[in-house]
Amino acid sequence: MLRPNFPLQANHVELYRTHLTYGKISTLPISRKERITRMYAIQITLLVLICATSLLSLVYSIRSRRSQDQVKRGLFAARTNICMGFMLIFIAIIQMTMFPTTGTLRIVFGAILLAIGVFNLVAGLRNHSYFTRLQH
Template sequence: MVNALQWFFSILVVVTVLFSALYSIRSRRARDGRLRGLYASRMNISMGLMLIFIAIIQMFMFPGSSIRVAVGAVFLLLGLFNLFAGLRNHSHFTRLMRQ
């Protein structure tokens, strides 16, 4: 069961890395500032989810040590911040695109 969860979260990390790279490339190549911001916010959401999944793997899938839990907690906090900032910016740029 634990092995299946490790594979599941590993696949989720790889998928979110691919989405982060895709939106990063799109953001850098976009000419319109609104599209650039929209793609950057999607990249932040993907990176936030990736960091959260890495934190889950670190904290719950391996035997705990204090360093592993501390690194997992830092990744979790960074991931939550990126996710929050990405969602906030996505709603802002979505409203700008509608105008």
């Protein structure tokens, strides 16, 4: 392992914060504590988004199954697909970025989830636009 020729400070990492001052860009190092705080905030945000989209997916799925009107049933099914797509995308983001060990299996699993999520999102948007045109 190569070691730098200069002493490393304990509170700095490789990441840098970019500032724009008087038209000039300067970089300041981000402290380890600030980096951990940001990562924690991102994790909490993604967790809340996953919970919200899974709850909305469940609600729209139930409404889709209970609806008697075929157009409303299609709209609710499309919204279910949209919510499931976002949920899978958020899970893929967590899988690929938030864990310290980035093994090949984790990246492949995240890429598969991302592909399925994008497919669900696109199919849901397409179906939603189709059923919205039928409704009006």
